[in-house]
Amino acid sequence: MHIKHLKIVNFRNYKSSDFDFSEGVNIIFGPNGTGKTSILEAIYFLGISKSFRTSSDRDMLSFSEEHFHVFGEFYNSKKQKLLVNFNYQKDVGKKAFVNGEKLEKLTEIIGKIPIVILSPEYENISSSGPLLRRKFLDRVISLTDREYLKKLIDYRNILRERNELLKDYQRKAFFDYDVLMEAIDERLVDCAVYIYTARRNFLREFRGIVRKEMEELSGRVRIYDMRLDRESLEEDYKDVLKKKLLENFPRDVAIARTTSGPHLERLSIIFDGKDIRDIGSQGEQKIALVAIKLAEAEFIYNRLKERPILLFDDVFAYLDENHRQNLCCKLVSGCQIILTTTDKGVLAYFSKDVTVEAIELDVA
Missing domain, CATH: 3.40.50.300 (P-loop containing nucleotide triphosphate hydrolases)
Incomplete structure (x- = not known):
């Protein structure tokens, strides 16, 4: 293009x-x-x-x-x-x-x-916190998977609906997990499973491309990885998330916010065994960011040709x-x-x- x-x-x-x-x-x-x-x-x-x-x-x-x-x-x-x-x-x-x-x-x-953008004003995921890193995952996957984009939009809308209901329950001091909340959670979990799976499939391919770009850019081999909190694909993730939503329901009502789901996942960028945000020098963080952007371009090409x-x-x-x-x-x-x-x-x-x-x- x-x-x-x-x-x-x-x-x-x-x-x-x-x-x-x-x-x-x-x-x-x-x-x-x-x-x-x-x-x-x-x-x-x-x-x-x-x-x-x-x-x-x-x-x-x-x-x-x-x-x-x-x-x-x-x-x-x-x-x-x-x-x-x-x-x-x-x-x-x-x-x-x-x-x-x-x-x-x-x-x-x-x-x-x-399009792949690298700018001081945008998405410095090598030194940023969880929110920007999740946004990076969602943006790149959405570019190459329209179903992911649809599920992500649906998930955010359902999450907003759930949080509004939690606020209503909080005002009424209502702590019983009822059929209305159960119906919302069924829809939320359906979208969450797709997001959860797609993110892990993405990282399986993407981390290898990043390693290659890092080596070619820096001219040496370093221990480098990207991973989510729960790295392995759990076949029973649907049941696990349902159970968490039910168990955390009283706390969710108390704070009027959903505390389980892919909207809270944390992406770690590992450099020599630790998150680069914590140990990487500014120079190392910048090199990592450029490598990630080059890998993003390669991943997009692999998927979209x-x-x-x-x-x-x-x-x-x-x-x-x-x-x-x-x-x-x-x-x-x-x-x-x-x-x-x-x-x-x-x-x-x-x-x-x-x-x-x-x-x-x-x-x-």
């Missing part, structure tokens, strides 16, 4: 701008504050329907404007064209169109344009000289790459045989 053309109107600091990209390596140069990250944000928005910098679409509006427009012209590996439009209107919301057809649900765009677009925001600031060189050698392996940097010296890290498209931004 690659993007050939991007047009953004009233988006961040861009009133109306067009950008063209090559199928290979693209580097966006410019001082801080010139809108480099906003270009990556617009491309990511087209593929995911969300920003990686903010949870509010309104934040992407140019100052004093009422709407923004983002358009992208994409081509897949079969040279098929994909025209994606997003229109956002203040106080109304956003609408998405693919090849002129309006999407009934924004989630329909997920997986059509595979389509190379994702790599959006790397100021990635060279993460790495020392040796790792920069190793990364640039890896970035010419078939994916379209769009990098941002303030340093034109990064061109020296690419082989003379590699064509690099340079996009230079000036201070407005």
